[in-house]
Amino acid sequence: MQLPKLPVGEAVEMLVDGIEEYFGWLLDGASEGLRYLVGGFEDILLSVPAPALILLASALVWFVTRRDIRLAGLTALGLLLIWNLELWDLAMLTLALVSISTMLALAISIPVGIAAAGSEPLNAALRPALDLMQTMPSFVYLIPAVIFFGLGSVPGIIATVVFAMPPALRLTNLGIRQVPRELIEVADAFGTTPRQKLFKVQLPVALPTIMAGVNQCIMLALSMTVIASMIGAAGLGYQVLVGIQRVDIGMGFEAGLAIVIIAIILDRITQNLVPQHENR
Amino acid sequence: MKLEGSVIFEKLSREDSTSLQPIVSVKGLTKVFGQDPGKALVLHRSGCSKQEIHEETGETLALNNVSFEVMPGEIFVLMGLSGSGKSTLLRCINRLIEPTEGEILIDGEDVVGMSQKELRATRRRRLGMIFQNFALLPHRTVLDNVVFGLEVLGIPEAERCQKGEEVLRMVGLDGYGASMPSHLSGGMKQRVGLARALTSDPDILLMDEAFSALDPLIRRDMQDELLEIQQRLCKTIIFVTHDLDEALKLGDRIALMKDGVIVQIGTPEEILTNPENAYVERFVADVDLTRVLSASDVMRRPEPVAQCTAGPRVALHLMEEHDIAGIFVVTRQRLLRGRVTLDDAAGAVREGTSMKDILITDLPVVAPDATLSDIISLITKSPYPVAVVDDTGRLRGVISRGAILAALARKGEDAHAVA
Numbered sequence: 001m002q003l004p005k006l007p008v009g010e011a012v013e014m015l016v017d018g019i020e021e022y023f024g025w026l027l028d029g030a031s032e033g034l035r036y037l038v039g040g041f042e043d044i045l046l047s048v049p050a051p052a053l054i055l056l057a058s059a060l061v062w063f064v065t066r067r068d069i070r071l072a073g074l075t076a077l078g079l080l081l082i083w084n085l086e087l088w089d090l091a092m093l094t095l096a097l098v099s100i101s102t103m104l105a106l107a108i109s110i111p112v113g114i115a116a117a118g119s120e121p122l123n124a125a126l127r128p129a130l131d132l133m134q135t136m137p138s139f140v141y142l143i144p145a146v147i148f149f150g151l152g153s154v155p156g157i158i159a160t161v162v163f164a165m166p167p168a169l170r171l172t173n174l175g176i177r178q179v180p181r182e183l184i185e186v187a188d189a190f191g192t193t194p195r196q197k198l199f200k201v202q203l204p205v206a207l208p209t210i211m212a213g214v215n216q217c218i219m220l221a222l223s224m225t226v227i228a229s230m231i232g233a234a235g236l237g238y239q240v241l242v243g244i245q246r247v248d249i250g251m252g253f254e255a256g257l258a259i260v261i262i263a264i265i266l267d268r269i270t271q272n273l274v275p276q277h278e279n280r
Numbered sequence: 281m282k283l284e285g286s287v288i289f290e291k292l293s294r295e296d297s298t299s300l301q302p303i304v305s306v307k308g309l310t311k312v313f314g315q316d317p318g319k320a321l322v323l324h325r326s327g328c329s330k331q332e333i334h335e336e337t338g339e340t341l342a343l344n345n346v347s348f349e350v351m352p353g354e355i356f357v358l359m360g361l362s363g364s365g366k367s368t369l370l371r372c373i374n375r376l377i378e379p380t381e382g383e384i385l386i387d388g389e390d391v392v393g394m395s396q397k398e399l400r401a402t403r404r405r406r407l408g409m410i411f412q413n414f415a416l417l418p419h420r421t422v423l424d425n426v427v428f429g430l431e432v433l434g435i436p437e438a439e440r441c442q443k444g445e446e447v448l449r450m451v452g453l454d455g456y457g458a459s460m461p462s463h464l465s466g467g468m469k470q471r472v473g474l475a476r477a478l479t480s481d482p483d484i485l486l487m488d489e490a491f492s493a494l495d496p497l498i499r500r501d502m503q504d505e506l507l508e509i510q511q512r513l514c515k516t517i518i519f520v521t522h523d524l525d526e527a528l529k530l531g532d533r534i535a536l537m538k539d540g541v542i543v544q545i546g547t548p549e550e551i552l553t554n555p556e557n558a559y560v561e562r563f564v565a566d567v568d569l570t571r572v573l574s575a576s577d578v579m580r581r582p583e584p585v586a587q588c589t590a591g592p593r594v595a596l597h598l599m600e601e602h603d604i605a606g607i608f609v610v611t612r613q614r615l616l617r618g619r620v621t622l623d624d625a626a627g628a629v630r631e632g633t634s635m636k637d638i639l640i641t642d643l644p645v646v647a648p649d650a651t652l653s654d655i656i657s658l659i660t661k662s663p664y665p666v667a668v669v670d671d672t673g674r675l676r677g678v679i680s681r682g683a684i685l686a687a688l689a690r691k692g693e694d695a696h697a698v699a
Contacts, residue, residue: 182415185376190429190480191404200431204419 016144031149034100038153042096050088054079057265064272071268078261087236087258094225094235095262097153101160101221106214109165113172113213114198123173130166138163138227146231156233160224167216175209176202207274215270222263236262302349302385303516304373304484309346309382311368311540314339317380330539342368344540346382352483355510355517359527360537366520369537370486373518374407375399386484404433408477412489414469416461422472423448423457429480440479447475450509467498474506478513487519491526496576496648497677503529524564525577528552536560575655576648578687579668579677585610588617592628592635595620608667608675609639616667616675619643645669648676652687655679 020027045053054076062072082091116123141162145155179202187197203210225237236255243252312320320339323332330341342365350356358366371377373384375391384391386406394402408429416425423444424431430440448457451471461469470490477485491499503526510517521527527534528548535545536559544556555561585608586595599607599622606621617639624638644658644666659666659681668677 180415182411182413183417185371186409186411186415186417186428188376189374189403189407189409189486190432191400191402192432193400196432200428201417205417207419 016147020147027148031154034154034157035152038096038100038157041100042093045092045096046089050079050083054083061265061269064269066272075265075268078265082258082261085254085258087239087255090234090236090239090255091258091262094222094237094259097157097160097228097233097235098218098221098225098262098266101157101164101224102214102218104157105161105165105217105221106168108161109169109213109217110172110210113169113210114176114203116169116173117176117202126169130170133162134166138224139230142227142231151232153233155231156224156228159231160221160228163224164217164220167220168210168213171213171216172206172210175206175213178209179205211270211274215267218266218270219263222259222266225259301352301387303352303387304350304518305383305385306349306369306373307347307383307385309343309369309372309384310341310380311343311365311372311377312339312380313342321381342540343372343379346540346542348535348542348545350516350518352516353514354532355519355530357527357531357534358518358520358537359522359524359531359534361522363539364537365540366522366537367488368540370488370518370520373486374403374409404429404480406482407484407486408480408482409486410470410473410477410488410490412492414461414466414473414493416469416472416476418461420461421457422453422459422461422464425461425472426457426475426479428476433480443479444475447479450478451475451505465498466494467502470494470502474509478509478515483516485515485517487517489520489522492521492523497579497581499526506530536563574648574652575646575650575666575668575679576677578652578655578683579648579679580683582608582667582675582678585614585675586620587612588635590635592620592625592633592638595635596622596625596629599625606664608678609635610675614674616643616645616669616673617641619664619667640664643667646679647671652684656684659684 048056057079058072058076061075062069065071082088112126116126138159142155142159145158149155149158183201183205184197187201192200225233225235226240227237229235229237229241236259239255240252240259243249243255310321310324312324314320314337316337317339320333320337320341323336324341324344328336330344333339333341344365346365346369348356358369360366368377372379373386373391375394379392382392386402389402391399391402417428420428423441426448427435427440427444430443435443445454445457448454451474453468453471453475456464456468461472464472470493473490491502494502506517507530509515517530519527519530521530531548533545533547534551536543536551538559544551544560546554551560552564555564584598584602586598588609588611595607595609599605604622606619607625608619609617611617618641620635620638620640624640628634628638643664644662646655646658646666646668648668648670650668655666659679665681666679667675668679670676
């Protein structure tokens with residue numbers, strides 16, 4: 001006797017078809033908006049001459065690392081290398097995609113993380129969802145992303161958001177829960193409203209942890225660029241993909257190196273954005 | 281002796297004149313920690329003990345039908361060992377912990393029945409709180425910590441900064457407004473905590489083991505300062521401590537707690553001389569004896585000290601300047617090396633010998649927790665004052681004969697005045 005196979009796959013297909021049928025107009029709108037956003041951001045980045053942008057990026061690193069001249073110099077060298085390899089335009093497109101994805105992911109994960117820190121039921125409900133998002137192979141949700149948004153940058157952004165969101169959400173949740181009890185008592189004892197407590201005590205004290213989440217979010221978004229390029233997201237990731245397909249080691253390596261350089265620069269900037277304050 | 285009596289008389293008459301209107305009045309306050317306080321309450325009413333209730337329901341009876349009144353301008357001390365419920369009781373007054381049953385009246389208004397909005401207004405305007413581990417906001421400067429209460433009230437920035445600077449001056453932290461809390465010492469942090477509670481000018485201060493985390497010497501300074509501030513501003517203070525000496529020093533009245541019950545309420549004199557039961561008696565039994573006071577309670581700062589790298593001329597100059605007959609010699613890390621007397625130093629300067637030749641190393645030395653009785657036997661055998669040295673070898677304080685006599689006399693007066 002054999003148990004019939006449960007129709008899990010069929011159910012998901014039906015769900016996806018249903019969403020496509022009834023919410024297609026909404027998805028198309030969102031898709032259009034995102035495309036516009038990415039295009040605009042890319043245009044802005046490309047309208048600045050490369051040397052000026054390199055100088056600007058180095059100055060930013062110098063400023064946020066509190067005058068670390070070595071790191072600023074390495075930033076300039078790295079970006080000059082990208083420019084020299086003639087990958088500048090692709091790098092800017094990747095930067096635009098990663099920026100938009102990260103902003104979207106943070107816009108969802110930080111408020112939801114704050115809510116989850118204050119609500120046990122929400123926290124319990126979110127946990128399996130986050131596990132699913134983090135461990136489900138990202139190729140699997142590329143398929144519905146394509147069905148909903150077609151090929152191109154937009155489904156890439158959506159897949160990236162799904163993949164990059166969980167750590168930011170988890171660390172926001174954790175950071176707020178780890179605010180020392182005595183500091184919460186201070187807020188209460190001085191008669192704060194819940195809103196004042198959140199903005200004057202909980203968020204600032206949790207900020208270093210939240211920023212670690214933001215940093216992770218950016219890193220994961222960058223790591224998705226190659227996978228997203230499989231569904232037509234352009235940029236450095238696509239270059240790597242082409243390199244793989246043509247077994248062109250040099251081409252793949254150059255584009256990969258450019259991704260690493262961007263990753264390191266973004267990492268150093270976000271890690272130093274907030275000064276670490278010693279507790280107590 | 282006559283003087284002492286009249287002080288007490290004044291204190292009593294002050295309380296009498298205001299006794300009609302307690303500012304805080306707690307009636308039948310009970311707190312049960314756990315899932316189902318109702319069940320524990322039923323058991324409690326049927327006369328079960330804390331232990332029995334815990335075994336039966338798993339609930340903890342933290343406060344058991346507590347009642348007391350605090351008069352305006354009074355320092356009321358809640359004292360007890362850890363787990364006696366004193367901190368829970370304090371937190372019920374501003375409802376950081378929700379009472380299970382009972383009434384808490386502040387100027388006749390019941391805090392327990394207040395809506396969130398009314399409670400917030402009461403916390404902002406009337407209740408200031410000071411915490412054991414300072415609880416300063418680590419991301420804010422000292423000044424921004426101090427004006428936190430005013431910020432919550434929505435006072436404009438210029439005004440609150442002015443008020444903040446004013447209060448910082450009062451607690452002796454003038455010029456530290458821009459520092460971060462992590463750069464301050466423990467004593468300074470608690471000054472910030474005190475300033476923060478005073479800035480919004482509440483009439484009641486709730487102090488939870490406020491000085492327990494501080495060094496003994498700093499703690500005594502802070503106690504003196506609190507008494508001075510209290511006299512000037514006439515705040516009502518409810519002060520939680522586990523330290524009997526602190527309670528006796530600060531309290532106009534003391535409530536001694538055990539297992540969530542107030543065992544006795546009274547002035548320090550009453551508690552010392554008329555302990556209501558065996559527990560209180562045991563608690564205060566040793567108070568007048570040299571056995572309870574430790575070296576750290578009676579020691580003074582070892583100032584000045586001479587560095588061992590300095591010559592006899594420097595030591596001589598220091599002693600002459602401070603008009604003392606001997607001086608401790610320490611390393612840069614304050615490790616005790618010995619002692620030099622005025623005569624020896626003068627001789628060394630005349631004959632050109634070095635510090636090492638005149639250094640006396642055979643000194644009476646005790647640990648900070650040595651009792652007074654040990655110290656007395658040491659000090660009678662030695663012509664020099666006793667050095668207090670911690671377990672790392674650092675010089676922490678010095679005890680002269682005079683300091684011991686003064687400490688004993690102080691204790692003696694307390695007991696004498698009533699007897």
